[in-house]
Amino acid sequence: QVQLVESGGGLVQTGGSLRLSCAASGRTFSSYAMGWFRQAPGKEREFVATISGGKITYYADYVQGRFTISRDNAKNTVYLQMNSLKPEDTAVYYCAASQTPAYLVTKIRSWGDYWGQGTQVTVSS
Numbered sequence: 001q002v003q004l005v006e007s008g009g010g011l012v013q014t015g016g017s018l019r020l021s022c023a024a025s026g027r028t029f030s031s032y033a034m035g036w037f038r039q040a041p042g043k044e045r046e047f048v049a050t051i052s053g054g055k056i057t058y059y060a061d062y063v064q065g066r067f068t069i070s071r072d073n074a075k076n077t078v079y080l081q082m083n084s085l086k087p088e089d090t091a092v093y094y095c096a097a098s099q100t101p102a103y104l105v106t107k108i109r110s111w112g113d114y115w116g117q118g119t120q121v122t123v124s125s
Contacts, residue, residue, distance in 0.1 A: 009119030022095030
């Protein structure tokens with residue numbers, strides 16, 4: 001069992017930055033691929049970024065070059081640094097842990113075995 005707790009969301013102006021954190025419980029954190037997803041009002045949840053236990057990263061096209069996912073296995077924490085934020089980035093951001101490899105996130109609809117409760121990110125224009 002893995003419990004995930006996100007933090008770091010908030011209100012920011014267009015062009016601003018935020019850093020999300022996701023703290024995980026359990027002693028096998030490094031064995032899980034970790035990911036960030038988001039869901040805007042009236043839309044389906046969508047993939048943002050994933051990172052393997054070996055720190056190989058994958059990004060959705062719409063955040064490539066602006067967002068950076070990273071992880072600290074010693075602290076059981078995964079981060080999402082978000083720069084150059086746009087109003088269309090407004091959503092609830094969720095952290096996920098998966099035993100499915102990170103590179104399969106766009107191939108496996110059910111990617112993600114454990115999910116956090118989400119943190120709101122609002123980008124004002």
